[in-house]
Amino acid sequence: MKRIARFFKDLIIAKHALAYGKSRGLVGIDFAEYGRSLAFRLYRMNPQLSRTMLITPLVGPRYFEFDFAWSSLKENPGICADVSSPFLFSLRVAETFRNSKVFISNPDRSDIATTEKLAKNLGILNIQCESHGVEALAGFTESFDTIWSLSVIEHISGKDGDSDAVTTMYNSLRPGGRLVLTFPVTKFYREDHVTQDPYGTQSKLENGKFFYQRWYDARRIQTRIISRLKNAQISFGYYGERESGTLVSHERSRVAHGRNFTARYPKLMATDFQIYDSWDAMPGDGVCGLIAEKPYH
Known part of the structure; x- marks a missing residue:
């Protein structure tokens, strides 16, 4: 009974947070509404996932990332490839x-x-799923009109794992096609390591831990990502905390309080984060959205 009571308490919190985010014009709010609509449609198939999606349809900066990627799509996205992004975007x-x-x-x-x-x-019959990493695209040179990889490249391990992934995706684009990436950014580059392999794909490092992700600074965006996008027309979007340290604080609260905290994401994103016009304007951590359009030969 206590678990049921907690669920409905969190559900009420989520409902009010969503209404608040909507009233403040939170970017990506339509994806949260779409996620909640899927939760009702999928309840018989997967009740646990359905309950999670009702309370937390999107996690933190995904509101911006999904909205940014959606706005990059052409009127007809054509033949598309999704490299390991959260499933909600591709389903929509x-x-x-x-x-x-x-x-x-x-x-x-x-x-x-x-x-x-x-x-x-x-x-949804126009989706094909394969259990492979980005290397699956290596044999599809200039085959896709649109490719997206949302909050993925930062998790690809290896000295040049992220850079090589960008090269593979860009090479798989047809001329005139668009590659859409999102990734975490900060003022000073850093890498995170964890004690357990989060995806079952990482090798243990010399320090006994596993690589988790990179936080890109302006220089690493240039050297690790943009340098691989030969002759592309590139545009950016930036979304970050209003006060430095907010994103780290949110993550600690998420770990400590779980669903009771994540239910509040729409309100937190609307009050604690914003879109910025440039890299320099951001006071701390955030995410960067990048669109690379491949030129015609």
């Missing part, structure tokens, strides 16, 4: 653009199996 693309085809590659077998099952149960 495929369901909205029925004439497009969305290929999803993800090395996390459990995650990709869930995505495939969700698409099938929703009747």
Whole structure:
């Protein structure tokens, strides 16, 4: 009974937070509404996931990332590839653009199996799922009109793992196609290591820990990402905390309080974060959205 009571308490918090975010014009709020609508449609298939999506349809800066990526899509996205992004974005693309085809590659077998099952149960037939990493695109030179990889490249380990992934994705774009990336940014480059392999894809480092992610600064964006986008027309978007330290504080609260905290994300994003016009304007941590359009030969 206590667990049921906690669920409904969190559900009420989420409802009010969503209404607040909507009243403040929070970017990406339509994705939260879409996620909640899927939760009702999927309840019989996966009650646990459905409950999670009702309370936390999007996590933190995903509000900006999904909105940014959605705004980058052409009127007809064409043949698309999703490299390991959160499933909600690709489900909406495929369901909205029925004439497009969305290929999803993800090395996390459990995650990709869930995505495939969700698409099938929703009747979204223009999605094809493969349990592979970005290397799956290596054999598809100039094959896709649109490729997106949202909050992914920072997790690809190896000295040049992220850079090589960008090269592979860009090479897989047709001329005139668009590559959309989002990744975490900060004023001074850093890497995070954890005690357990979060995705089942990492090798243990000399310090006994596992690589988790990079936080890019302005120089690393240039040297690790932009340098691989030969002759591309590039545009950026920036979204970050209003006060330095907020994102770290939110993550600690998420770990400590779980769903009771994540239910508040729409309100927190609307009050504690904002879109910035430039890198220099951001006071601390955030995310960067990048669109690279490949030139015609």
